[in-house]
Amino acid sequence: MAERIRVCLDEAAIRDNIRAVRHLSGTAQVMGVVKANAYGHGLVPAARLLVHHGVHQLAVATPEEACVLREAGLRAPITVLSPTSASAMAELVARRVRPSLSTLAAARDLHRAAVRLGRRAPVHLEVDTGLGRYGWAPTPAGVAQIERLTMLDHLVVASVYTHLGGTCRDSLADGLQRFQRMYEKVVEVLGHRPARHALASSALAAGLHNDTPLEMVRPGALLYGLAPAYAAAPLGIGLRSVLSLTSHIAHVSEMPAGASIGYDATYRTLEPVVVAVVPAGFADGIPRVLAGAGRVLIHGCHAPIIGTVGMTHLTVDVTDIPQAALGDAVTLIGAQGVRAIDAQEWARLAGTINSDVLTRVAPTFPRTVITPHAPMELSA
Known part of the structure; x- marks a missing residue:
């Protein structure tokens, strides 16, 4: 019986897209974003391909996504980019998943879980630079709260980051400058310089890494061969649809x-x-x-x-x-x-963006990875 619908991932395309990202990001570590079922590509198979081809870390939106990856055997560092409930903190610590923190209350919840498990928990501190969702405000009050967080001795600040809310180069650059100013204040409080990540696909495509190199970049769309939603023109870096x-x-x-x-x-x-x-x-x-x-x-x-x-x-x-x-x-x-x-054609007709189109592809269909030699079935 013929398959009603077949969803395939091109391994060679993912490999080439990672190379394109490295062209934009130099020696920075790459945190591959696999949230929302890896932009519709299949959480587990996409994550496996990214790690296999040299992506250093993975980022998800929810604790549930992180747990799926751990249960599938992924051992790479995983960061949850959204707030985590107090009830889920212990499981993240136990599975060695790194939560994002943007409030002192969440930090205390995580610290209690880490103390109970006898572990030190690496965390990522989020700064709000204009998106208006989560993150410490880049104000003296925000810095003061982070200073209080340093007294929680079972937490280790692995990085400081932000979600840039801009849609053009100038607004992205403005947000990055606000982040840099806040980062320097956080460094004074922490007494060391944790890694920074702020550049997702749009900022990378805008060339901001050349202006302000950070220790880590956080692409999503580019890894799947998708031009960032607000890119005005083709990027010319050899992206291939996956x-x-x-x-x-x-x-x-x-x-x-x-x-x-x-x-x-x-x-x-x-x-x-x-x-x-x-x-x-x-x-x-x-x-x-x-x-x-x-x-x-x-x-x-x-x-x-x-x-x-x-x-x-x-x-x-x-x-x-x-x-x-x-x-x-x-x-x-x-x-x-x-x-x-391509997905961009559908997006244009639907009046939306390419990642919106692909995240709607039903997750119930298995994703088949097409390798340079032979296909293999991987669970979605």
Whole structure:
């Protein structure tokens, strides 16, 4: 039985994207962001590939993601980038996962857990430089709270970091300057210089590492071959799309002129057409707005999506692809022959960003890693 949908990761593309990141970041350590199911690429398989090809550390959004990675055997340092509840602190300490701290109350919760387990817990201190979500304010009051944190002797400050909230080079640079000023004040309090990380994909693509080299960079989108959401132009650093999404033709029929296709007869044929049904729909992550605007690849040719995108099916016009037949491969995202459809095309049609598109690809489909030699199945 043909797979309804197949999600593949190109190992060679991840390897090349890591090289591109290193071109932008020099000798800085790379913390690979694998939050949100690794931007839809599959948390465990993507993390394994990143570590295998030299990424030093991993970053997730939630304690649950960190625990999944540990249970899968990942031993690389893992940082949780969002606040952790008091009830989850002990498990993170036990699994040697590094929490982010942005309040004194959270620091005390973590310290109590570390004391109970008889361990010293490495932590990352987050500074708010304008995003307005989490982090110590870059003010005397914020510095004073961090000074009180230094009295918790079972905590070890491994790094100080920030999430830059800018969307253009100037605003990113302004946030980085605020971070640097706060960092120097924190160093005075700590008495040592922990690592810094502030540059995610947008800031790296803007070239900020050349202006202000930090000890660590924190890319996500770039590792998966995705231009940062707000990049105004191609980056020219050899990024390659990692994920491909394919299905197959489940049915072919000839429709006369005046036939309706899709719910509510949203599409009516003006002339006889050949229609192929593809078993993929919005429940699988296909944006509904692709109806009448998107396209797929069959036999290396573009086939327009017609009619509504259903929950588990869509229909395409294959009139100009006479060889199209039951069971033929359909590329939704990826390359086929000399043509390709990428996540950015879907994002443009949907009025969103490429990472929004890919994180919606259903996590229930196994991710298949395509190695330079042979494919291997890895759990999503």
